[in-house]
Amino acid sequence: MALSTSLRSNLVRPLTGLTALSSTGHLRRPFSSSADDSTVITVETSVPFVGHKCDPPSRNVETTPKELLGFFYDMALMRRMEIASDSLYKSKLIRGFCHLYDGQEAVAVGMEAAITKKDCIITAYRDHCIFLGRGGSLVECFSELMGRQAGCSKGKGGSMHFYKKENGFFGGHGIVGAQVPLGCGLAFAQKYSKDETVTFAMYGDGAANQGQLFEALNMSALLDLPAILVCENNHYGMGTAEWRAAKSPAYYKRGDYVPGLKIHFSSKVLQESDVVDGMDAFAVKQACKFAKEHALKNGPIILEMDTYRYHGHSMSDPGSTYRTRDEISGVRQERDPIERIRKLILSHELSTEAELKTIEKKIRSEVDDAIALAKESPMPDPSELFTNVYVKGFGIEVAGADRKEVRGVLP
Amino acid sequence: MMRKSFGSSAAFSLSIRKRAFFSTSTSTSTSPSLSPLDADDAAAGALKSMNLFSAINNALHIALDSDPRAYVFGEDVSFGGVFRCTTGLADRFGKNRVFNTPLCEQGIVGFAIGLAAMDNRAIAEIQFADYIYPAFDQIVNEAAKFRYRSGNQFNCGVRFSSNLYHALEHFPSLVASIVGLTSGGLTIRAPYGAVGHGGHYHSQSPESFFCHVPGIKVVIPRSPKQAKGLLLSCIRDPNPVVFFEPKWLYRLAVEEVPEHDYMVPLSEAEVIRHGTDVTLVGWGAQLAVMEQACIDAEKEGISCELIDLRTLLPWDKETVEASVRKTGRLLVSHEAPVTGGFGAEISASMVERCFLRLEAPVGRICGLDTPFPLVFEPFYMPTKNKILDAIKSTVNY
Numbered sequence: 001m002a003l004s005t006s007l008r009s010n011l012v013r014p015l016t017g018l019t020a021l022s023s024t025g026h027l028r029r030p031f032s033s034s035a036d037d038s039t040v041i042t043v044e045t046s047v048p049f050v051g052h053k054c055d056p057p058s059r060n061v062e063t064t065p066k067e068l069l070g071f072f073y074d075m076a077l078m079r080r081m082e083i084a085s086d087s088l089y090k091s092k093l094i095r096g097f098c099h100l101y102d103g104q105e106a107v108a109v110g111m112e113a114a115i116t117k118k119d120c121i122i123t124a125y126r127d128h129c130i131f132l133g134r135g136g137s138l139v140e141c142f143s144e145l146m147g148r149q150a151g152c153s154k155g156k157g158g159s160m161h162f163y164k165k166e167n168g169f170f171g172g173h174g175i176v177g178a179q180v181p182l183g184c185g186l187a188f189a190q191k192y193s194k195d196e197t198v199t200f201a202m203y204g205d206g207a208a209n210q211g212q213l214f215e216a217l218n219m220s221a222l223l224d225l226p227a228i229l230v231c232e233n234n235h236y237g238m239g240t241a242e243w244r245a246a247k248s249p250a251y252y253k254r255g256d257y258v259p260g261l262k263i264h265f266s267s268k269v270l271q272e273s274d275v276v277d278g279m280d281a282f283a284v285k286q287a288c289k290f291a292k293e294h295a296l297k298n299g300p301i302i303l304e305m306d307t308y309r310y311h312g313h314s315m316s317d318p319g320s321t322y323r324t325r326d327e328i329s330g331v332r333q334e335r336d337p338i339e340r341i342r343k344l345i346l347s348h349e350l351s352t353e354a355e356l357k358t359i360e361k362k363i364r365s366e367v368d369d370a371i372a373l374a375k376e377s378p379m380p381d382p383s384e385l386f387t388n389v390y391v392k393g394f395g396i397e398v399a400g401a402d403r404k405e406v407r408g409v410l411p
Numbered sequence: 412m413m414r415k416s417f418g419s420s421a422a423f424s425l426s427i428r429k430r431a432f433f434s435t436s437t438s439t440s441t442s443p444s445l446s447p448l449d450a451d452d453a454a455a456g457a458l459k460s461m462n463l464f465s466a467i468n469n470a471l472h473i474a475l476d477s478d479p480r481a482y483v484f485g486e487d488v489s490f491g492g493v494f495r496c497t498t499g500l501a502d503r504f505g506k507n508r509v510f511n512t513p514l515c516e517q518g519i520v521g522f523a524i525g526l527a528a529m530d531n532r533a534i535a536e537i538q539f540a541d542y543i544y545p546a547f548d549q550i551v552n553e554a555a556k557f558r559y560r561s562g563n564q565f566n567c568g569v570r571f572s573s574n575l576y577h578a579l580e581h582f583p584s585l586v587a588s589i590v591g592l593t594s595g596g597l598t599i600r601a602p603y604g605a606v607g608h609g610g611h612y613h614s615q616s617p618e619s620f621f622c623h624v625p626g627i628k629v630v631i632p633r634s635p636k637q638a639k640g641l642l643l644s645c646i647r648d649p650n651p652v653v654f655f656e657p658k659w660l661y662r663l664a665v666e667e668v669p670e671h672d673y674m675v676p677l678s679e680a681e682v683i684r685h686g687t688d689v690t691l692v693g694w695g696a697q698l699a700v701m702e703q704a705c706i707d708a709e710k711e712g713i714s715c716e717l718i719d720l721r722t723l724l725p726w727d728k729e730t731v732e733a734s735v736r737k738t739g740r741l742l743v744s745h746e747a748p749v750t751g752g753f754g755a756e757i758s759a760s761m762v763e764r765c766f767l768r769l770e771a772p773v774g775r776i777c778g779l780d781t782p783f784p785l786v787f788e789p790f791y792m793p794t795k796n797k798i799l800d801a802i803k804s805t806v807n808y
Contacts (some may be wrong), residue, residue, distance in 0.1 A: 095608040096785065147786040158610050158785045174612035175542065176514055209513035212545070237514055239487055245513040321490070385779070385787040 025350070037063045041348060045283040052252050054301065055258035057290040061282040065350045067113060071281050072341045074112075075105040076360055078129040078336060080367045081138060082311070085128065085145060088371065089315045094145045098159045100311040103279070106337035107232055107305050108133040110284025111200060115292060118195065122170040124201035124307075125160035126232075130202070134169035136162065138255040138370035139377075148377035155380045156388070168197075177203060177210030180229065184300075187227035198226040198295045200288070206237025216298060221258050224299035228291045229255070231304045238313040239322040240322040252304035260302040261281045263287050279307050279337040308335065350374040446476035458667040464658045466635035466668050467496045467600075467622035470642040471534065478532050479593075481646070483509045485519060485536025490764045493538060494602055494661050520599060524554050524651075527567035527597035532646060535581050540603035540655060541615045554651040555626030556596055567597035567651040593733035597651040599604065600642075602658035603631075604746055605792060610785045615635050616747035616778070618694075620640050620755065621653050622724045628652040629723040630677060631694040635666040640675030641721060648677060657696035664699075682734065686714035689740040689805055692731055692757055694720045697744050697793065704798035713806050723753055732764050739770040740805045744793050749777035 013234040017143050049056035082102040088094045101108070104126070111121070112133040123130050126265045128141055143160055144151025153161050153172075159174040170186060173179040183201025193373060207213065210230055231251040236240050244250045252260030265282045287303055294301050308331045312319025319328070345351050461469065475481045483500055485591050489511045491498035501509040516537055523533035537543045543550075558566035605614045621629045630645050630652055632638035640655065640727050645652040683698070684705055695700050698719055705715035716734050720726055735741050743754035758773040776793045784791050 091705065096610045156785060158609070160612070174610075206514045208519075209515050210545075211515060211517055239490065240511060240513075244511065351412065379786060383780060383789055385790050387783055389781050 002253045004103070011049050012029070013070070018031070028375065037067075039065055041065065041068065043060070043282045045280050045286065045346065049283070049287065050252070050262040052250075052255075052260035052262075052302075053257075054123075054294065055259065056261055057286050059286075061286045062225040063282065063285075068341065068345055068348070068350060071109050071113070072338065072345060072356065073363070074109045074133065075281070075338045075341065077138075077363050078102075078105045078108065078132055080360075080363050081132065081141060082128065084371060085142075086311070086315070088142070088145065093375070094159070094342050095147070098145065098160050098315040099126045099313065100315070101126050101309065103310040103331070103336070104234060104307045105129055105280040106279045106340075107230075107284055107307055108283040109337075111230075111288045113281070113285040114288035116197070117167045118197045118349045119292070120168040120170055120183070120186045120190070120197070120199040121202065122179045122186060122199065123172070124176060124179055124204060125172070125174050125208065126170045126204075127160070127162045128131060129171060131164060131172075134164050134378055135167040136164050136169070138367060142371050142374035143377045146374055146377075147379060148374060149380050150374060150377035153385065156384060163347040176210050179203065180207070180210075181216035181219075183229070184220045184225055184227045185364060187220060187225040187295075187300075188223065191223075191225055198228055198292050200230050201227045202230040204231055204237060205231060205233045205235060205242045205249070205251060206240070206245065207256060208233075209246055214254075217255055217258055217302075220300040221255075228288075228295050229258075229300065229302045231302065232307055233304055234307050235307045236309075236322060239372040241322065250304075252302050253374060255302045258300050258302055259298070260304065261287055261291065262304040263306060275325070280340060281334050415734040431538075449767050456669050456671040459670050460665060461635050461639075461668040462665045463632075463635045463638055463656065464494050464496045465664070466639040466666075467642060467656060468498055468500075469668065469737070470639040470646075470672070471497060471500055472503065474532070474534065474643060474646045475500060475508060477672065480530070480778075481508070481532035481534060482513050482536045484523075484527065485600075486514060486538045487511060488536055492536065494658065496600075496656075496661075497536070499580055515543040515545075516542055517549055517641055520549040521553065523597055523599065524549060524567055528557065528565050529593040532596045532598075532719060533567075534598045534600065534646060537599060537601040539600040539613055539615075540617050541612045543599075543601055543617060546599075547620070549626050550599065550621065550627060550651070550653065553742070555624045557626075557651075559626060566649070567595065577685070580742060583663055588647060589631055596646060596649060598642075598645045598648075599652070600654045600656060602661070603655040604657045605783070605788060606659050607788070609783070609788075611783050614783045614788070616655075616745065618653075618655055618723055618745075619747055619753040619756075622753050624724075626651070627724065628677060629655070631655045631657070631722065632721070633657070633683075633698045633719050634660070635719065636668045637675060637719075639668055640673050641677070642665050643672065644674040644677050647674065647761055652677075655663045655695065659696045662701075664744055675721070678722045678725050680730040681719045682716060682730065683719050684715065684717035686738065687718035687739055688714045688801055690716045690718060690731070690734040690738045690743060691742045691798070691802075692718045692720060692754075693744045693745065694723065695746075697746055700793070700795050701744055701798055703795045704802060707795070707799050708802045711803070713802060715802065720757075726757075728760055728764070735761050735765045736768050739768055740797070741769070742774045742776060742801055744776040744798055744803060746778050746792060748780045750774050752777050771805045775795050 043057045043061050043063055045061060065254060079102050082100045085094060085098060085100060089098045108129045117135065121130060121134060131141060139150055140152040142164060144153055144155060144157060147155045147158060149155050153163055157172065160174045163169060163171045171355050180203055182199045185197050187199040190199060217229065233251055235246050248254060252262040284305060289302050289304055310328055340357060471483060474641060475483065483497055487493055488497040488509060489501045523535035536548065545635040554567050600784055603616050618629055618631060621627060628648065628650050630641050632641045642654060643652050664743050691701050705717055708715050712739040716738055718734055742756050745752055749756055752778055758775060761773060776798050778793060779791050
């Protein structure tokens with residue numbers, strides 16, 4: 001760790017000389033050697049963590065060039081996917097409800113970096129990017145959005161109901177706040193299985209006022225469950241600003257007897273005069289790592305992620321009636337998570353502008369290919385209307401409008 | 412006619428409706444929104460073309476205007492609500508009477524019950540009926556039973572001596588209007604029903620869960636004009652009411668709605684199409700579909716009688732029974748799944764009352780017994796053709 005103290009890098013300060021970074025020295029590497037997993041780079045989160053009833057972790061986060069470039073790639077992919085979903089929705093290929101995550105990618109990516117696929121994540125309806133982070137494929141994503149068979153839920157769930165059981169992703173829930181008690185139940189099962197895994201139950205600032213959250217928190221604390229409640233505070237519950245919905249918008253403190261940690265990206269978003277930082281994937285990673293260790297030893301902990309969504313609440317919400325366009329573009333300019341990583345990569349000279357642009361172009365074409373594949377997938381068969389209501393073979397009867405028709409027992 | 416004052420219009424409307432109810436005028440329109448009452452309404456005052464959310468908005472304006480102790484609250488109602496039913500209320504009546512609540516349905520309804528118990532008119536909005544379940548306990552265990560378990564000391568409505576109440580029982584709107592300014596009331600409004608692309612959690616029809624609860628009323632309008640009158644009756648009713656608004660019709664249904672204050676009586680069904688061969692009973696947006704089926708059936712020589720239940724609990728058994736005695740056949744249609752849907756209650760009641768008169772089993776054309784699907788919505792819904800099939804098979808039984 002002695003190494004890192006003298007080699008702290010700053011977001012904006014460009015590095016000069018070979019001694020700037022790691023013990024092995026650092027030359028500009030082309031993108032092809034991004035698989036470099038051994039060089040340790042230390043990044044400092046721009047603001048310290050704020051803890052409630054716990055000692056916050058250090059601001060210094062260790063990473064490698066591979067991870068840095070991986071962050072960039074993953075976040076750019078998520079961003080591109082959400083933008084593509086936006087245009088698909090506008091061309092009516094996606095119908096129903098579509099809640100986009102662009103702006104908040106740092107949370108998904110940072111969290112994944114700190115945990116394994118055996119840990120469980122459960123979230124609300126803004127789940128496309130979390131699904132990708134959990135190992136979902138673009139084709140599954142777009143197919144599910146368009147309601148096709150190749151989708152992760154066979155086209156029966158739609159935007160709000162993405163799941164990936166084998167990678168510990170439990171969805172995907174439409175009812176606000178309902179996923180949190182479920183998450184605590186997952187943690188209970190994990191405690192029984194004794195495999196050192198935890199559950200991240202994610203929710204938003206709107207859901208933070210739901211009663212069932214506090215019920216679940218109380219139960220988790222009583223039973224010392226490895227449950228980590230993550231509040232993705234994007235400051236607006238649909239159209240309602242957080243200060244209008246919550247007497248205490250310090251969501252990380254709401255657990256009272258449960259410790260909390262705030263990834264304090266900036267002071268109140270609404271005040272322009274405050275110092276504004278980037279939405280920091282490394283801060284998320286550090287916090288999640290800390291939280292996992294804490295939860296395995298001491299029981300539940302609350303994480304509050306100060307983040308922002310560029311789109312409105314859903315595709316039917318322009319997103320500008322309750323906040324100014326200046327605010328949105330201000331956040332995009334100063335705190336965009338992808339830009340932050342881009343600057344980090346460039347300042348550490350792990351890649352060039354041109355190479356990063358090439359990566360983005362590659363991502364664009366990947367997304368386009370996935371959309372094309374998804375479009376080819378057929379709609380679910382009409383018989384799927386009746387499947388999976390109960391376990392197979394349990395039998396539902398459906399009679400035709402003409403009562404004389406045969407009653408069929410469906411799968 | 413000039414605009415009527417608050418008290419007298421209720422009596423005026425009530426008497427008019429009772430007369431018109433037994434009229435034998437046949438509806439010649441193709442939309443279920445026109446009723447035999449139009450001639451009277453035209454005489455009563457100015458009409459304005461409104462869609463469903465405007466009519467509801469109008470009703471709320473009138474309710475808040477006529478009662479200084481009425482409050483409207485819910486998620487996002489301040490700016491007008493996600494369906495624009497509450498536009499202009501906050502500006503006109505102030506933030507202390509029209510306000511947003513945080514995202515907590517159980518909290519909203521519990522809060523509303525308390526407010527009503529202190530003699531205020533609480534009009535709570537649940538943003539989608541699919542989200543009403545956290546509040547289900549409050550509605551069923553608190554609101555519905557408050558009057559009963561306290562021996563009428565506390566309730567979500569007016570305090571009345573029982574004699575006076577029974578004397579005025581036949582004129583519920585009159586009751587509400589007379590004591591309007593001094594009593595409380597609880598109304599819970601929620602948009603319900605399919606909307607074409609709502610999926611699992613924006614399309615549900617939970618009315619039958621609530622119809623199982625003695626102590627509350629369940630009301631569902633079919634059109635803008637009905638909605639305004641019914642909502643005003645609900646708000647002024649001394650019992651807790653759950654008012655489901657068919658969200659599909661918010662923009663789609665447009666009608667000439669009287670601008671004055673009027674009420675449509677609760678617990679009275681309306682025959683909106685007269686016929687002799689088969690009786691169809693429904694409510695809300697489904698009536699439009701049933702009307703289309705009736706028109707198609709007419710072409711094949713089957714004369715259908717269509718009844719809008721309007722109030723599902725307590726429901727008007729007499730009207731339906733009279734119709735079934737006339738036709739001998741009954742079909743019920745609703746969007747909610749068939750098993751345990753309210754059609755089952757209607758069917759059972761009518762079989763009890765009219766068994767020997769029935770020419771065919773009572774049919775139910777309803778949603779399927781699956782969760783409300785995403786892409787399969789057209790298959791799930793009780794469509795015109797399914798209803799038409801049922802009409803034909805019932806008549807040919």
